[in-house]
Amino acid sequence: EAGVAQSPRYKIIEKRQSVAFWCNPISGHATLYWYQQILGQGPKLLIQFQNNGVVDDSQLPKDRFSAERLKGVDSTLKIQPAKLEDSAVYLCASSLGVRGHQETQYFGPGTRLLVL
Amino acid sequence: AQSVTQLDSHVSVSEGTPVLLRCNYSSSYSPSLFWYVQHPNKGLQLLLKYTSAATLVKGINGFEAEFKKSETSFHLTKPSAHMSDAAEYFCVVSPLLDTGNQFYFGTGTSLTVIP
Numbered sequence: 592e593a594g595v596a597q598s599p600r601y602k603i604i605e606k607r608q609s610v611a612f613w614c615n616p617i618s619g620h621a622t623l624y625w626y627q628q629i630l631g632q633g634p635k636l637l638i639q640f641q642n643n644g645v646v647d648d649s650q651l652p653k654d655r656f657s658a659e660r661l662k663g664v665d666s667t668l669k670i671q672p673a674k675l676e677d678s679a680v681y682l683c684a685s686s687l688g689v690r691g692h693q694e695t696q697y698f699g700p701g702t703r704l705l706v707l
Numbered sequence: 708a709q710s711v712t713q714l715d716s717h718v719s720v721s722e723g724t725p726v727l728l729r730c731n732y733s734s735s736y737s738p739s740l741f742w743y744v745q746h747p748n749k750g751l752q753l754l755l756k757y758t759s760a761a762t763l764v765k766g767i768n769g770f771e772a773e774f775k776k777s778e779t780s781f782h783l784t785k786p787s788a789h790m791s792d793a794a795e796y797f798c799v800v801s802p803l804l805d806t807g808n809q810f811y812f813g814t815g816t817s818l819t820v821i822p
Contacts, residue, residue: 595750622808624810631815632814632815633797633812633813633814633815634751634797634812635812636809636810639809647809682750682751684751686808692803693739693758693759693801693803693808694801694808695741695753695756696741696753696810697753698743698750698751698752699750700749700750701749701750703748
């Protein structure tokens with residue numbers, strides 16, 4: 592079974608530039624999560640999708656971050672414009688998304704972003 | 708409210724000796740609990756999970772954890788550390804809410820294995 596795919600694996604940009612990350616979840620997984628992991632910290636949830644709808648985006652800095660999952664499968668996360676403090680690993684995870692059942696998250700390899 | 712506390716930010720053990728990584732949780736609901744491992748420049752890999760079945764959970768690579776409701780703990784153990792166990796470990800609590808699953812991460816424990 593293929594796991595969660597993410598691209599690119601690494602990205603270096605200058606502040607005020609834009610960047611986009613892509614995630615393809617495990618086939619059949621309805622729930623998709625984007626996390627930000629700053630060096631030395633645990634992952635912080637940015638946004639959670641159920642199919643193509645947003646479940647939780649309370650910690651997404653909406654002035655610069657946006658995410659979409661238009662067809663309920665793959666997803667993109669965009670930062671525009673980037674700031675130095677956005678340097679982090681961006682992790683995508685997915686789970687089956689069966690309501691009323693305890694889920695297990697499966698993570699992709701992450702995209703490491705460095706903002707100069 | 709839900710939260711996870713990993714009591715040690717760094718643990719150092721000698722190869723071949725036991726590993727203990729401590730995790731305490733707070734949850735208003737009967738939660739599920741997970742341990743994930745993250746090797747350098749890698750994503751998070753599921754080690755094991757507790758979902759209200761047996762309280763002693765066995766995972767991959769010889770790790771196991773015991774759910775103790777009275778102590779609100781879910782400590783991770785391994786009888787004998789291997790060099791390849793050196794990594795960052797995260798404890799995660801997930802209450803099953805009416806709105807669906809949410810996941811709360813601890814701040815992580817960095818495990819060093821000394822040859």
